[in-house]
Amino acid sequence: MTPPTPRKTRGTGRPTLEEVARRAGVSTITASRALRGLSSVGAEYVDRVQEAARELNYVANAAARALARAQSDTVAVLVPSLTNNVFTDVVEAIHTVLRPHGIEILIGNSHYLRDEEEALVRHYLASPPMGMIVTGFDRSEAARRLIDASGVPCVYMMELTRAENVYCVGFSQQDAGEAVARHLLARGCRRNAFIAAQLDPRMLQRGEGFRRALQRAGMHEPELEILTPAPSSIGLGCELFRQLLTRRPEVDGIFLGNDDLAQGALFEARRMNIRVPEDVAIVGFNDLAGSADCVPRLTTVRTPRAEMGRTAAELLLSIMRGEAVGAPMIDLGFELVVRESA
Amino acid sequence: MTPPTPRKTRGTGRPTLEEVARRAGVSTITASRALRGLSSVGAEYVDRVQEAARELNYVANAAARALARAQSDTVAVLVPSLTNNVFTDVVEAIHTVLRPHGIEILIGNSHYLRDEEEALVRHYLASPPMGMIVTGFDRSEAARRLIDASGVPCVYMMELTRAENVYCVGFSQQDAGEAVARHLLARGCRRNAFIAAQLDPRMLQRGEGFRRALQRAGMHEPELEILTPAPSSIGLGCELFRQLLTRRPEVDGIFLGNDDLAQGALFEARRMNIRVPEDVAIVGFNDLAGSADCVPRLTTVRTPRAEMGRTAAELLLSIMRGEAVGAPMIDLGFELVVRESA
């Protein structure tokens, strides 16, 4: 007649769906449906269940839900860097769109490394997110296959492609590079240099466009390009600018593939007593923090980072809902912002 | 005699522990233990199970594991901003330490808002992470209680406290503020101003220390403080510097509570033809990107961001493992970096 020894408690100790259902006087299943807002539940029930949930301070167990549905309320976002503010802006915008939908975002930073990105893809796909937003198209063959085979809806951002069934939102990096060249040419610069770091695909594409426009004008000088895989930074911009102007003092126009490099160039020009834009015109890229305020104010290309993040997130939302979406490729364009440095 | 209709498949379609076990010829339980490296499994079994797992390309289902253990392989990190590079540095370091342990980090950005932080805490605690790393001590009472009651190990960073049973790693913001004041005083500045934005607790603490040191020297002038809750930025630094110098041209020393503000001040000084440090000495805070390269190079306080992230992560790891840890408070100090601007 002794009562059974109480089992050691497992679980989280939090209220469960069953307790909510009991309190509301319905089955668990009905409670589940009511809470999820499925229309097939009587209105009276919905109220009772919601009230019970509130009273109990019920929060659905995310793991249980994910297990039962074989899917989580999560979107993985893969970026190559968080140090480069370009990506914090994008991630911020994605977050802003997804959060209200109860979607948690997992930020994966690949540090511009293919191997790390592949590992991240593997890891995230282990508990498949409901969607992914990834940067560009340059990745390992394995990572590519994993994504394709996973069946997880994916939106690509920062670059554009016309490939079938690939959702992408971005702008043409090449065209942006061309626009810079044309601007420099138009303001009379004859010896135009290109300084690039990191050498990720997008940086290279900008260089490609820049080069093409110069060639078309018959003014391309290959020796006026400085390319280094070192991470882009203000300090590196100083260094490369000095190096270039020391060896090639005749240069009168420079396109630096990211604003941090350009800001560094501005500092170094001052230290070298080189006047900008009188002696040399300087154009950056991305319109990062500080570019509007430095001396002289930096001429640069404003990239639609917030819009890309927002649009990518909204597109993904539509795809995940199974809604019909328009064109799979969304070109958000860019804007040359002419200030004082060129 | 018709075979039973095959059930519609649910699940993820990925290989399960059971399949691994079957292939290795052991029970699921043994497979589970072998894979987790529990020492209570015979070596022969371990090999067989691991091989089977490899052949099947087995990846444990994270949701199932989380449900069974009522815990996930996740650490939540709460920061007030990602735009401020201070926190990307910290997060990066945390990531570097935790990732090799198979721990995924969830980055929560509260945007310096108490309500948002509370919502994040609630959300994360819904599927309790194995640990948390949070910024500072200023939060809503509810958030505080939720964290305490959750039983989730938590490490506080960026600030220090001597409170019992609170693990924290950081440095004394007050002392850092004092150090700046002493430096300015030592180089002969008599009219020292303080410019601060955002006004988060740490910014205020730095101001507190700065003020105290000035008062002690009998040189504190309350009207020389400009405090605004607007987000810190280079542009804001320009604006506030101009405002201050216009109204108070006698100022000969300024402490700006974050390097972006200070960099802005440097730009604006140049535009106003005010010489730094001859006319006015300028000191920033944090030693952010660009501060070592601008003109003049910025004197600032280098804060141990990577070390804080690393140390906080390692401390959390120890706590989660139930290891004995030393002092609950780890002071990492700071360093005044004297360059050209002061």
Add this chain to the structure above:
DNA sequence: CTGAAAGCGCTTACAG
């Protein structure tokens, strides 16, 4: 050291 049973807390698929 190994295993059969039960359970974690939800949701799917099937009936009614």
Add this chain to the structure above:
DNA sequence: CTGAAAGCGCTTACAG
């Protein structure tokens, strides 16, 4: 519109 049953894929607790 509502519900009883089964299942998602692991791990805990108990035995041996």
